[in-house]
Amino acid sequence: MRTPDQPVLRDIVLVGGGHSHVGVLKRFAMNPVPGVRLTLICRDTHTPYSGMLPGYVAGHYSYDDVHIDLSRLAEFAGARFYRDEAIGIDRDQQQVLCRSRPSVPYDLLSINIGSSPRVHDVEGAADYAVPVKPITGFNNRWLSLLSRVESHDGPLTVAVVGAGAGGAELTLAMQFRLQKELRQRGKDPDELHFHLFDASDEILPTHNPKVRAVFERKLSERGIKTHLGSPVQRLSDGIVITDAGDTLQADEVLWVTRASGPEWLDKTGINLDDGLFIRVRDTLQTENDDNIFAVGDIANAINHPREKAGVFAVRQGPPLADNLRRMALGKSPKPFKPQKKWLALISTGDKFAVASRGETEFHGRLVWRWKDWIDRRFMKKFNDLPKMKEDASLPDTSAAQTPEEATQAISAVAMRCGGCGAKVGSTVLSQALGELRPIEREDIIIGLHAPDDAAVLRVPPGKAVVHTVDFFRAFIDDPYVFGRVAANHSLGDVFAMGAEAQSATAVATVPYGIESKVRDVVFQMMSGAVEVLNEAGCALVGGHTGEGKELALGFAVNGLIDPDKVMSKGGLQAGDALILTKPIGTGTLFAAHMRLAARGRWIDSALTSMMHSNKVAAECLQRYGSRACTDVTGFGLLGHLIEMTRPSGVDAELDLSSIPVLPGAEETAAAGILSSLQPANIRLRRGIRDQEKWVNHPRYPLVFDPQTAGGLLASVAADQAEACVRELRSLGYPHTAIIGRVLPQDPEGPIEPIRLRE
Missing domain, CATH: 3.90.650.10 (PurM-like C-terminal domain)
Incomplete structure (x- = not known):
């Protein structure tokens, strides 16, 4: 992990690994702000580029061709990468609530989590349809469908609900790939049947008539049956039922209809529209909270409403990065106005694409090659990362927003005491550890439940004591995960001897900084460690925390063992x-x-x-x-x-x-x-x-x-x-x-x- 020479003054937390946030990470990597730390919270390590997803489905790209590696990009940017899912925001405490780890505090927050099709609007859709977003879930089902084709005999019917650009493009891509797989296995591709449903009377309703005409012709030539003007009313196991009473038996149903934001946003108090999308101002800040930004599909730019398209998320990356930078430095953000017309390049699965911009349309295989060049160039910016030079600059307090913070930052790296003077302050430590709940054991006479100069343990009759110690520097930028690994590593020697873990004493080194940042690092790290110790039945009975340049953690562990069973x-x-x-x-x-x-x-x-x-x-x-x-x-x-x-x-x-x-x-x-x-x-x-x-x-x-x-x-x-x-x-x-x-x-x-x- 990188160890910044600057003390951390401001925390920018990015929730989601969407197109805008990868742009923010890249810009901060090339031009970091002293004293400003980025943390990315994302459920998935690899984030897909939506523009290349149909090409991946069609078999033209590999998984790595169409995914940005967030772990590498965060490491390149000097950002912390927390692989977890955000499930809420405590705006009063300025914390992101996570599914599997302690809450993450922020000074500035940006949300770029995309959206998901509204499967709950149609009876049975949540149980029997596969939403295309989030793409990770769709990818698993797509790979499963590919494997099913290998062993399937007889007709196979796939229904796609949603005939916008995304639905039509995905349908054509899937058909191209599956027919190819059937041919390679000596099976009849005509036994594969695709149906495309939409409540609208026309496909690709947001594009001009010339674009629609090309896709109508392509769908017809490829034998894909469209069902327009009659919305899907209900799904049951393998059956699609429309408002008109028509039914279709389908082996797979994919859902590419109108999307919405996650339900947890409704509990944050952030202003949302009817679709649970976050209402944002021209500065990309939320309508009612200056410290929270939102971009991409999850955002509704109230003064400039636009179609949900990846191009807007990409374009929002630079102004978002600039405004986060300005806010961190105490400056006012600048407004951003998206373009009124934009270029959409929509593929048909067979290395043929249509260009659509306003009333302009042109198509052909050269358009696909143009699209392929644009997409690969975009991905190269995030996957081919240059080596970065180490920065040994002196402390910079530009991000300090009060004189007290600036003083703390300077004292954090200058004239640091040694010996006991290097210990983390008792107030910081007690606040960080106050929420932890180490287990209690009857054989711990004096421990954290009754702190003293040392812990006092009881050794049961017939048992011997196993004692071991381990200590090492952090190797990853997530203090919670590091705490879990460090505790697990330290317990390993006790288990290898065949012993039961009894107690542990922690020794930690925490990078110097202002109190609130040090407190959070200690809390995150020790939360992970205590979870592991508790799971092992091992009581944390004390420890020592000091300041240093790098985060480090170790434990002295006591165990109990039957001397005859070592x-x-x-x-x-x-x-x-x-x-x-x-x-x-x-x-x-x-x-x-x-x-x-x-x-x-x-x-x-x-x-x-x-x-x-x-x-x-x-x-x-x-x-x-x-x-x-x-x-x-x-x-x-x-x-x-x-x-x-x-x-x-x-x-x-x-x-x-x-x-x-x-x-x-x-x-x-x-x-x-x-x-x-x-x-x-x-x-x-x-x-x-x-x-x-x-x-x-x-x-x-x-x-x-x-x-x-x-x-x-x-x-x-x-x-x-x-x-x-x-x-x-x-x-x-x-x-x-x-x-x-x-x-x-x-x-x-x-x-x-x-x-x-x-």
Whole structure:
């Protein structure tokens, strides 16, 4: 993660990854404002470009061709990326309410969340139709429909409700792709039937007659039947019923009709129109709240009403970025007036497109090639990101809006005390931690419920104490997710020993800044950590928080264990199978993330794995008689395996092809992007027999890859291994695999204890 030299003075929160917001991120990346921090909250890591969606459906583009990677773009912009869904706004407290994480405070807020078809307006539509928006949901159903075509026999009927430009374009694209799939499988494409419904008497009603004529001809030539002037009244399972009483049996119904905003907006007190769209002024600010902006489909520009089209969201990006910048610096925003006429390029699925602007129309394959060039050029701006130079400028207080804030900002980086003077203030800390609810345990005599100089714990009879400590810098810009990973990582050693986690003491370093910003970072981070500790039955009993340049967190964890049931590194026995419960690759992936070389979905997969507790896996391994276990962390898979073979007096064999690997890890390692700890781990290659034979294997670099919150590496008797793996997978560890076996030690000694094989 980036560590800004400037203390944070203003927080701009962007809700949604729409076309306007990607433009804001790019502009702030190229020209950041000292003291202003951006946070993007979005449910999806990859945001689609609507202009290329029909081409994707038609098969002309890949998924990555038509999606902007928000994780990479946010990293490039120095913005925090919170992968979550906004479900409300507390305007009094100036906080965004999220579905799965603590609320996010803002000084300025912008909303660019698009819209969704109003399926609740028609009986049965919510249950039996597939809304085209949000596009992520539609994409999953579209991929499912493609797979159904592979195995489907007989006629297949698809109904599309909504004959505007979006509905007609999508219908033609789907038909083109599905007919192609049927031909490739030797099936009759004429068994595929498309029907297009609309309440209007004409298709594409917002475009000129010449454009409509082209699409009427295309739909007719392609055998797509239109049902106009008779709105869909009701849907049941596989049946479309219109106002005129006509019925159609359909295998799939897609909904591309009039859209609306989400219902949660109605509870915010922001002025909305009848469609739950946010009413905005010419400055793009909401009608009744100067600190909230709205753009794209979700916005209704009250003085300049326009059709819901992606072109307007794209055009709103620059003025939105400029006005957010001006507001953050205490200046007045400027009005923006959208154009009255705009160019629409509408495709027909077969690399043919129609250009529409006012009363102008022209069409052909050259128009599609023009559209393709425009779309690819747009996407290149957000996916081909240049390397950014580090900025080491001195503190800038331009964004401070009171003398007190400016004073705090200057003192935040100048003449900072050391020793106990570097501690975070007690008021800030108590406010940040006041809302947290660590669990209470009967064996905690003195803890956070009765703070004292130290915690006092009771050790039950017959139990021994396990004690471990971990501490590391933040590797991602989301303090809540970092807190979850840090706590999970710290608990790993306790679980690997077969112990029960009892208590944890936190040690944190928080970047200096004004009190409100420091308080929120501490709260977000410790909220994530306490959730994980509570889930593990581990009580947070105290800690220490100090100031520093980078966010960091660690825990000293106590555990309780039956001394006769310890799983140790020295318990390997020849003949045992080696089991790994999680995939490897976090080191190379986050090294690539820092270089903007990792796809956002790869980072999503890595974080999901890192936030997955080892507690249940350790309990399962114990049930299957494991006596040797460790968690795979900084020394990498090979380093930790060598740590196990030496005290056990055995050798081991690894099957490279069986080792589970996180998505993208092989690609980033092959590109030579490795963790800074990798060179130290590679020194252990001398422990591999005939290691020169394996240096070009794609998995070879990954056995040295340092892991954060990695899985458990354990041995289980060979006759129990398959059953153990099946149970681990059923318990939520789907990548668990037998990755090798324990061998008798070579008579010549443990010089090269590790053998590799395919």
